[in-house]
Structure formats: C-alpha cells, structure tokens
Amino acid sequence: MTRRSWIGWQFVAPFLAVFALVFLAPIAYSLYLSLYRTRLIGGTSFVGLENYSKAVEDPQFWSAAGRVSLFLVVQVPIMLVLALLVALAIDSGRLYGSSFFRISIFLPYAVPAVVATLMWGFMYGSQFGLISYLNDWFGITLPDPLAPNLVLAAIGNITTWEFVGYNMIILYAALRVVDPSLYEAAAIDGAGQFRIIRAIKLPALRGPLLIATLFSIIGSFQLFTEPVVLRTIAPNAILTYFTPNYYAWQLSVGGQQFNYSATVAVVMGLLTMLVAYLVQARAVRKAV
Amino acid sequence: MVSAPTIRPQARRRAQPVAAPRKRTRSWSLTAVTTVMLIYTLLPLAWLFISATKTQDNLLGSFGLWFHGEFALFDNIGKTFTYQNGIYLRWLGNTVFYVVIGAGGATLLSTLAGYGLAKFAFPGRKAVFAVILGAVAVPPTALAVPTFLLFAKAGITDTVWAVIIPSLMVPFSLYLMWTFSRDAVPDEILESARVDGAGEFRIFFKLAVPLLSPGLVTALLFNVVVTWNNLFLPLIMLRDRNLYPITLGIYSWNQQAQTVGGDVVFNLVITGSLLAIVPLIAAFLLLQRYWQSGLAVGSVKQ
Numbered sequence: 001m002t003r004r005s006w007i008g009w010q011f012v013a014p015f016l017a018v019f020a021l022v023f024l025a026p027i028a029y030s031l032y033l034s035l036y037r038t039r040l041i042g043g044t045s046f047v048g049l050e051n052y053s054k055a056v057e058d059p060q061f062w063s064a065a066g067r068v069s070l071f072l073v074v075q076v077p078i079m080l081v082l083a084l085l086v087a088l089a090i091d092s093g094r095l096y097g098s099s100f101f102r103i104s105i106f107l108p109y110a111v112p113a114v115v116a117t118l119m120w121g122f123m124y125g126s127q128f129g130l131i132s133y134l135n136d137w138f139g140i141t142l143p144d145p146l147a148p149n150l151v152l153a154a155i156g157n158i159t160t161w162e163f164v165g166y167n168m169i170i171l172y173a174a175l176r177v178v179d180p181s182l183y184e185a186a187a188i189d190g191a192g193q194f195r196i197i198r199a200i201k202l203p204a205l206r207g208p209l210l211i212a213t214l215f216s217i218i219g220s221f222q223l224f225t226e227p228v229v230l231r232t233i234a235p236n237a238i239l240t241y242f243t244p245n246y247y248a249w250q251l252s253v254g255g256q257q258f259n260y261s262a263t264v265a266v267v268m269g270l271l272t273m274l275v276a277y278l279v280q281a282r283a284v285r286k287a288v
Numbered sequence: 289m290v291s292a293p294t295i296r297p298q299a300r301r302r303a304q305p306v307a308a309p310r311k312r313t314r315s316w317s318l319t320a321v322t323t324v325m326l327i328y329t330l331l332p333l334a335w336l337f338i339s340a341t342k343t344q345d346n347l348l349g350s351f352g353l354w355f356h357g358e359f360a361l362f363d364n365i366g367k368t369f370t371y372q373n374g375i376y377l378r379w380l381g382n383t384v385f386y387v388v389i390g391a392g393g394a395t396l397l398s399t400l401a402g403y404g405l406a407k408f409a410f411p412g413r414k415a416v417f418a419v420i421l422g423a424v425a426v427p428p429t430a431l432a433v434p435t436f437l438l439f440a441k442a443g444i445t446d447t448v449w450a451v452i453i454p455s456l457m458v459p460f461s462l463y464l465m466w467t468f469s470r471d472a473v474p475d476e477i478l479e480s481a482r483v484d485g486a487g488e489f490r491i492f493f494k495l496a497v498p499l500l501s502p503g504l505v506t507a508l509l510f511n512v513v514v515t516w517n518n519l520f521l522p523l524i525m526l527r528d529r530n531l532y533p534i535t536l537g538i539y540s541w542n543q544q545a546q547t548v549g550g551d552v553v554f555n556l557v558i559t560g561s562l563l564a565i566v567p568l569i570a571a572f573l574l575l576q577r578y579w580q581s582g583l584a585v586g587s588v589k590q
C-alpha cells in the first residue's frame with residue numbers, strides 16, 4: 001500500500017521549488033510585464049491590454065505566426081507519415097538488418113540542432129555545397145534552397161531529418177507491445193499484411209500518434225534554433241521576425257522592448273495551447 | 289484525463305520472446321525502399337566526417353561527399369583545440385559542467401518527485417500531479433524568453449546559474465520516473481523495510497534506486513541530450529564567451545567566419561561540430577538496451 005503521510009512532500013518539494021522558479025514565476029512575470037509599458041520619458045505605466053491590441057495589429061507578429069502555421073501544416077504530416085512508414089517497415093520483420101536501420105535512422109536525434117542546421121546549411125549553400133556540383137554534373141539548374149521563397153522548406157527538411165527517427169522509435173515501441181495473439185488470429189483468418197496494418201497496427205498507434213502530433217505541433221510553433229543558425233548562412237532569406245520565438249527574442253535582447261516581448265511570448269503560448277487542445281479534442285471525438 | 293499506462297516494464301520483458309519468433313520471409317524490395325530513408329539520415333553525417341578531413345582551402349573547391357587532397361582530420365582536431373587560446377576545450381568543459389549539474393540535477397529531482405508521487409498518498413498529491421502534467425505540454429523554448437526577462441530583473445543573466453537552473457526542471461522526465469516507480473518498485477519490499485525500521489530516504493536510495501535504474505538511465509540520457517544540445521537558453525542568457533557551452537561556441541565561430549573581415553575557419557566549425565556529436569552518439573549506441581525499453585514505457589502513456 002502507498003503510505004498516507006506528509007513524508008511524500010519531502011520527495012516532491014525540491015522539484016516543485018525549481019518548478020515554481022522556472023515555470024510559474026516566469027509565466028506570472030510575463031503576464032505582469034505584458035500589462036505595462038516603459039517609456040524613456042514618463043517611466044513605467046499600467047496600460048491594461050494595450051500591448052495585446054498592438055500584437056493583434058502587428059503585421060510582423062502575424063507574418064511570423066502565419067509562417068509557423070504553414071510550416072506545421074506541411075512539415076508535421078510529412079515527418080509523421082515517414083516515421084510511420086519506417087516504423088511499420090521495421091516492425092514487419094521483413095527487413096534485412098532491421099536493428100541497424102532502427103538505430104541509424106534514430107541517430108540524428110542525438111545531433112544538436114546547431115550542428116544539424118550547419119551541416120544542411122553548408123550542403124544547401126553555394127560555397128562548398130552540393131547543389132552547384134549537382135547542377136554541373138547533370139547540366140540542370142536546381143532551385144536555390146536558401147532563396148527567400150524556399151528557405152522555409154529547407155528548414156522543414158532539417159527538422160524532418162532531426163526528428164523523424166525519434167518519432168519512428170516512439171511508434172515502433174508501441175507496435176512492439178501489440179499482443180502477438182492478435183497477429184496469429186489474423187493469420188488464421190487469412191488476413192494479408194495491409195489488412196493487418198489497417199485492422200490491428202494503426203488502431204494500436206492511435207494514442208502514440210496523437211502524442212507525437214501534439215509534441216510536433218508545439219515544436220513547430222516554437223521554432224527557433226534552425227532559423228537563427230541558418231540566418232548566419234542566408235541573412236537575406238531569414239528576417240528577424242521569421243518565427244514568433246525569434247521575434248520575441250529580438251524584441252527583448254535586441255530592442256529592449258521587454259513589455260512587448262513578454263506579450264508576444266504570452267500570445268504565442270496561448271495560441272500553441274489552443275491548437276494543441278483543438279487537435280486533442282478532435283482526436284478524442286473521433287475515437288469515441 | 290491521463291490514466292495509467294497499461295503496459296508494465298516487467299510484462300514487456302516477458303512479452304518480447306513471444307513476439308520474436310514471428311517468422312516471415314524477408315523482402316529485398318522493402319529493404320531497398322527503407323534504405324533510401326537510411327541514406328537520407330546518414331548522408332549529412334557522412335558529409336560532416338568527410339569535410340572534417342579537409343583543409344580550409346580544399347573545403348571550398350572540392351565535392352562535399354568525397355575526400356580531397358591532404359587528409360587533414362588530425363590537423364583540424366589539433367587546430368580546433370588550440371584556436372583562440374584553446375577556448376574550444378573550455379566550451380567543452382562548460383558543456384560537461386552544465387550537463388553534470390543540469391541534467392544530473394534534473395534526473396535526481398524528477399526521480400525523487402516521481403517516486404514521491406507514486407509511493408506516498410500525501411495531501412495535495414492530485415493537485416501537484418495535475419499541475420505537472422499540464423506543464424509537460426509546455427516546451428522549454430516557450431519559457432525561454434519569459435525566464436530571460438525574469439532572470440534579467442533578478443540580475444543573474446550571464447552567469448552559469450542562468451543556464452543551469454532552467455535545465456533542472458524536466459516534467460517529462462518526472463512522468464517517466466513516476467511510471468517506473470509505480471511499476472518497478474513493489475510496495476511489499478518498501479513495507480518490510482519500514483517494519484525493519486529503515487528511514488524513508490534510506491529506503492529510497494538503498495532499495496528503490498537500484499530497481500529504478502533502467503528508467504533512471506533513460507531519463508538521464510534524454511536530459512543529457514536536451515542540455516548538451518541546447519542553444520536557445522545559453523544564447524539568450526550568456527554574453528561572456530568564457531561561459532559558452534559547445535553549441536553556442538560553434539555558432540559563434542560560424543558567425544565569425546560568415547562576417548566580412550572575420551577569420552574564415554569553416555574547417556574548425558565543421559571539425560568542432562563533429563567532435564561535439566561523438567560523445568552523444570556513442571552514449572546512445574552503448575546504452576541502446578536501456579533507452580529503447582525506457583521510451584517504450586513513456587510512449588504508451590495516454
């Protein structure tokens with residue numbers, strides 16, 4: 001039996017102390033900052049929701065929010081479908097050297113986003129990249145991935161590379177715990193591979209896929225490292241309001257606009273929670 | 289609402305051998321298709337290794353996926369460690385420091401808390417649990433700017449604490465340890481130790497921690513990855529180059545090389561990147577057995 005006493009608090013308290021300091025306090029402080037404005041003359045004054053109405057009308061903020069929304073709608077499905085296909089392929093038991101595939105495809109997860117972005121950025125680039133060689137060899141003109149109209153897709157490729165293996169491992173782990181007797185029963189019924197995938201495996205993956213989708217949505221909305229690092233290689237294609245996080249960072253560090261920066265962070269946090277909630281609600285309704 | 293995962297670690301270990309003898313004919317065509325994905329995954333890593341063997345001059349004029357000219361890998365490694373008075377080594381040391389204190393501390397805190405939540409019915413437990421589960425969905429990057437604003441007010445930006453304190457809290461790691469504590473530590477063992485008069489913390493360290501070790505290794509490994517690979521937090525918090533972790537250092541070298549008039553050291557950016565990923569890749573390869581089962585437990589949550 002679990003023990004009913006106050007001693008549990010002694011185990012939980014250290015975590016909660018840090019939690020209060022780096023989770024609750026920053027959120028509370030940002031909410032507080034977002035209600036004030038500091039001017040060079042006149043000092044700090046309470047402005048109510050004025051910062052929020054400024055954000056609502058801020059084209060740079062909406063440009064950033066729109067960009068990550070587009071990113072989310074395109075990149076997340078591509079990445080998750082790829083992860084699902086690889087997980088199904090490895091779980092099928094029909095691959096030669098399947099554990100080698102599993103480990104190798106997961107490896108990019110261990111690579112820091114800085115390094116991943118630099119590698120891909122260099123390969124995209126004209127200096128020592130691969131594109132110019134491909135053009136020369138095949139006598140073609142490939143589009144420049146670092147051009148302003150393609151750079152978002154170029155970033156999508158980098159994040160797909162980083163996280164496809166991680167999602168694959170999560171899905172694969174869920175497939176491994178499917179009761180083997182289900183497969184035996186399916187085989188007796190004469191069900192083929194695709195029928196087994198549709199009737200047994202995909203339903204088993206519903207929960208893990210929802211989790212993976214939620215984490216990917218959150219990750220897309222919070223996109224930061226890849227554009228910041230890629231900007232050193234393609235400064236003209238990536239503006240300082242490329243993503244909401246980038247914008248908030250620029251406002252606080254570059255512009256010293258702490259109050260407005262806090263507002264942008266709060267609005268984006270709320271938008272992320274809203275979208276995550278809608279996806280979850282939809283998924284749950286479908287399941288019922 | 290989140291309910292308990294239905295699959296326990298012990299149950300899985302028994303299930304594995306049953307699942308194994310699913311005999312099916314292997315398929316070359318499926319292997320070939322999946323190999324396309326494998327090439328996509330390994331191509332940039334091959335590029336990184338090959339490029340790290342080239343001198344700065346050869347880097348510019350040669351095809352990225354094949355060796356060219358002098359094999360300069362060891363020369364590059366030597367330069368990486370000596371450039372700018374050996375600051376790379378200092379950055380590496382900083383990263384190790386942040387990882388040991390930050391990721392180590394995060395693992396300790398979440399193991400204590402996960403065990404506390406799983407094994408004690410203390411007043412207010414449900415509330416604590418609800419708050420922390422809500423926090424799992426909030427990514428660290430969303431908190432970075434607010435935390436920076438708070439720390440700037442408190443005057444602790446540009447110190448090691450600005451990097452370490454936020455990395456101490458990983459709600460997902462707590463979730464993992466809660467699951468493991470519930471499933472891998474039998475209540476009977478704890479009860480008999482209590483009857484023998486052992487204190488709760490002694491019971492935790494002597495009895496529970498050894499039973500929790502597979503989960504601990506998983507949580508630790510993932511906390512290490514998050515801390516080792518983090519750029520946003522140090523970028524936003526630190527100004528002093530001597531406090532940089534390796535990720536921020538590589539970023540600053542690349543920035544310098546891209547700046548007009550800056551010292552062009554792409555060979556060091558590339559070699560520094562290669563050296564920075566070797567320890568983590570090695571850890572994942574060596575600890576496969578642990579993290580794969582650990583992730584499995586984490587993923588069946590719902």
